[in-house]
Amino acid sequence: MAITPSSPNEQERLAALQSYQILDTEAEKDYDDLTTLASAICQVPIALISFVDDERQWFKSHHGLAASETPVEQSFCAHAIASTHDIMIVEDAHKDDRFKDNPLVTGEPNITFYAGIPLVNEDGYSLGTLCVIDPKPKILSTQQLNALRIVAKQVMDKLELRRKLQTLEGANHSLKSSQQQITQLNTHLKFNDARTRSLIQQAPVAIIVFRGEDLFIEAVNPPMLTLLGKQGDILNKPLLEAIPELNGQEPYKLLYSVLKTGNPVYGYDTAVKLKRNGVEETGYYNFSYSPLIEDGEITGVIDMAVDVTEQVRVRKKIERTEESLRMAVDAADSGTYSMNTRTFEFYASPRLKELFGFNRDEDMSYEACMACIREDYRLTVQTLTEASLYQGERFELEYPVIGYHDGEERWLRGLGTVQPDSHGTDVFFTGIITDITERKEDDQRKSDFIGMVSHELKTPLTSMSGYVQMLLRIAGKDGHSAMIPILEKASKQVSKMTTMINGFLNVSRLESGKIHVDRQRFDIKDLIKEAEEESISTIATHRVIFKPVETSYVDADRDKIGQVISNFLSNAVKYSAPDTTIHVACITLDGYVQVSVTDSGMGINSRDIEKLFDRYYRVEGSEMVSISGFGIGLYLCAEIIKRHNGNIWVESEKDKGSTFYFNLPLA
Known part of the structure; x- marks a missing residue:
């Protein structure tokens, strides 16, 4: 089934989606980085941030997929957002009656495995999904699922911040427009000037006017009363009598600075403690203090403010989520990198520098990074990197490096993709690199052991084969016909064992580089x-x-x-x-x-x-x-x-x- 207008609350969900103004916007690096990370975490070629409207699913970020949208009738994500679970997993779409005939399964991109986490906003509406896709059946580990949930949470946090910032931009625009009225206010403001009071009352941003050394509240409009959590009875009272909790706070001190110097003051994301409904709480505000000038004298201060508490809490939430992501990458013993494909400016995380044998706080250029790759793999890495840079192909390779300072050999697994930034002016090659040295060493130890045991078994097995052949000849000469079939079966089993041991030896030689292709x-x-x-x-x-x-x-x-x-x-x-x-x-x-x-x-x-x-x-x-x-x-x-x-x-x-x-x- 697809999401349709007749579904419960569908119209409200679509309205919520439209409020984010995200559909058909340009690609943004922040979102593309998250799909790259999701792809690396789940070890799949495709990761998408998808939003579902009434006709289509549109991809804000489409890592590993050329298409930017598909019809809603073909959408896996439409099923995911309609699900009551926090994640929808399809291990093999070919065996799922909902999807086995889906054109996205029977044709490109040949979806077999799908996992989608709904992107649910603060009001409980599912706007779309963060999903990962593989053309092969797959099962995600608990760690991968938990990490994918963290990435999905960051997508939603960034989306919420984006909407809050759009709202803030509108409010700031109103604030700037109101500031243009300051000159007019300074010229005409008088205590009983009805016209000026009307201007203040109708202003779209919060305004309060203070007069004199005691900062009497001469005028205050409804938006400011809402911001302060106060009633109209604060009018004509000294500021600290009306709002005593401001005493000692930095914004209060700055008011006197404007009174004394006449210089305007601007604050951004400033923390202020206010008592609302008897409860003290901290909010964050953008404000401007402008001097009130009459007959050339500074007689008061005009305060205009915008409440940005929601935006600052969301931003802090994203910072915490990003820290969780960094911790997840660190826990996976991984490093990250980003390179501008135009300027070749290279950024490496501290952990990535360590993997290449550099100190965490020293610079590491792209050239220095390539120089650490073991010589027999360097050309392969360069070739695949260039294919990513110039053909947009996905980088995925296991390769050894020699540490820059310590000279130690480490095996690394690299994943990377090329993506444009949010402005579309630059393109970045970004990815994640994981230390797989321990796994490689374990594989080598197993290979060495198998090679040694196989070699030791080969000599007695060769002797056994000779003895069986000798007994066959003797049985034939001496007329022991009953023994011949038994000995032939024994010879066949010895031959099978020899073939298996030779196979193990070949594996050992292959992985140690001792098998050569004689063309x-x-x-x-x-x-x-x-x-x-x-x-x-x-x-x-x-x-x-x-x-x-x-x-x-x-x-x-x-x-x-x-x-x-x-x-x-x-x-x-x-x-x-x-x-x-x-x-x-x-x-x-x-x-x-x-x-x-x-x-x-x-x-x-x-x-x-x-x-x-x-x-x-x-x-x-x-x-x-x-x-x-x-x-x-x-x-x-x-x-x-x-x-x-x-x-x-x-x-x-x-x-x-x-x-x-x-x-x-x-x-």
Whole structure:
């Protein structure tokens, strides 16, 4: 369902939204920074600040999305603001009856995961949402959800401050207009001048007129009585008799300064304690004190004031929220940065300076930052940064740095985007950087341990394989036919174990940089032919059909690409029932050669597809119990293809089979 005018309180909600005068305004850096932060916190490519009116959802900030609005009928956010919960989460839109046919799900931006927090104003109206979106299924942690709520709160606080400031600007404009009447008042003001009193009474801002050393209240208008929380009986009384709580406060002292010097005084966001309805409270005011001059003598003071208490409380609230955000970033061991893409002026937070080995209080330029990146990663970081600066692409990378002062190596994860400022005159490259050194070290320790254990297991396993082969030959010669099938099964199990151990060794070598790609120019048609011939002799349980292949030359490591094809085939056999058909195809498409292997097996759940090529990831389920493996084959395939500047992916439907693909650039 979409929000419609017939929904309860919808007209009031729309009126509340219009009162903020936010729709169709220019982009503002403050809001764009918050969507960048939300994207980084939730590790998603898209974050939006969305406002929903009767026809559309309009994006004040659209991080990672080109569109600035969509029809309300397609809006996820319309559902979120109608919800009674403080956050609406859709883990997989393809499985949600509300959204599975939504054009934003079936087409760009391919929404799968959605989390939206309603932006609720002080009167309880939901104006829109802060939402995060991912084209893949996702589950947010409690910490991510809490941090997202903090960001949403800051969005609403900034929105409230924006409205208060607009109101204040209007009041200040009235104040300036009234100040223009001061000259006229100074010329004509007399105690029983009815015309002057009328001017004061009709003024749109709060005005009070004091006369003499005792500051008798000679005139006061209704806005000032409301501001002071007083009745009209204060007229013709000395100031301290009418408002005794002002005694000793700075604004009271300044009145005498104007009386003595004749110089006007202006105050902004000034704290004043006033007693209203018997209760003393502190408010904040902008005011101007102008001398009342008659016949060349200073006879009193004209005070004009504007109550800005709401604005100052909202601003302080935002400052507290921003401090909470800073604390959240610090708790995540993260630093932030911002760079003007025109002037290349670079700002780094104190924590970010520490991550690069600088002192918290010393300057760190963009050039110094790049110089700390380890040399073998520096060009990659520069390339991705330039792609962000000049093509608007999202920066996301893990890379090592060498500390400027301490020389320590740290691994960092950087996220960044380019956004215009609120005036549209400058563009900034902003982002967040997190220390992932501990995770990287843990990964390396695991890899080293696995490599060591695998290496130690390989020698006895090689001996065991030799013994089994020897026993097979002896059994054949001595006529022990009953032993041959048992020994053949043992040989097959040893072979499986050898393959797994070699896989672990390859992972260890891959991550330590000891696996090299030996490129050569060859025709992939010949490699596919070899795979076909091998399948004939090794695959007896399935029908394997190889489609015709055209001559296609690539520059690649022949053995490693063959390993990928072999892995695809063995997985197709492993995960599909006997006597089913496996199809192998190789075509050229858009400057790439594309290889695919299709089976009619159990298929893969959508939640597993995005993790399928991760190291050690295995699909869980009762049907998987009898299938051996440690989840390293596809990880190795992905790393091999990545090192060839290719792509690897899978298309699958549960219980209907899967198609695994990879492509390589044509030579």
